[in-house]
Amino acid sequence: MFGFLKKLLGLPDGITAQDAQAMVKAGNAVILDVRTPAERKAAHIPGSTHIPLDELGSKAGTLPRNKTIICQCASGMRSASAARQLAGQGYTTLNLNGGITGWQGAGLPTK
Numbered sequence: 677m678f679g680f681l682k683k684l685l686g687l688p689d690g691i692t693a694q695d696a697q698a699m700v701k702a703g704n705a706v707i708l709d710v711r712t713p714a715e716r717k718a719a720h721i722p723g724s725t726h727i728p729l730d731e732l733g734s735k736a737g738t739l740p741r742n743k744t745i746i747c748q749c750a751s752g753m754r755s756a757s758a759a760r761q762l763a764g765q766g767y768t769t770l771n772l773n774g775g776i777t778g779w780q781g782a783g784l785p786t787k
Contacts, residue, residue, distance in 0.1 A: 689768040693764040693782040696746045705744040707772070710758045715750060729754050730744055736765055748772040749777070 691699070699705035700723065707724040713743045716726050727735045728736055729749070736755055745767050747755035759769040771776065780786055 686777050689770055690752070690773040691746060692773055693779040693784050696770070696772055696779075697784055698745060699746065703743075705746050705770075706740060707741065707746045707748050708755075708758065708762075709748050709776075711749050711776075719776060719780070721748065721757055721776065722785060722787050725747065732758055732761060736767075738760060739767065741767065744768045744770055746770045746772055749775045751775045751777055 690724060695705060696705065696777060700707060707721050708725045709720055709724045710729040710732060711726075712728055713726075720726070725739070727738070739762070745759070745762055747758040747762070749755040752771055755775060756771045759771045762769075763769045772780065776786065
């Protein structure tokens with residue numbers, strides 16, 4: 677039932693940190709950090725691409741269309757918005773469950 681509600685509300689599908697890391701390592705996805713520059717400076721996922729949410733409209737074209745874009749913010753709210761926006765432009769997107777907090781909670785590396 678939750679899946680139906682997610683689709684009804686237009687919420688993007690989520691992905692765990694471990695599955696996101698596996699997709700990136702396999703070359704099937706990139707992680708897009710949509711947080712502010714100050715947030716990214718404090719900690720970020722190694723190898724992630726940074727485009728702040730407020731710049732996504734003008735810079736989305738720099739993202740690869742042949743890979744899944746895994747959107748990431750601090751907790752998952754802004755990245756859900758980014759995933760919806762990119763999906764509307766034809767990208768395949770997922771939202772990182774829990775954002776960077778979830779990534780760190782899974783014991784995965786940050787810089």
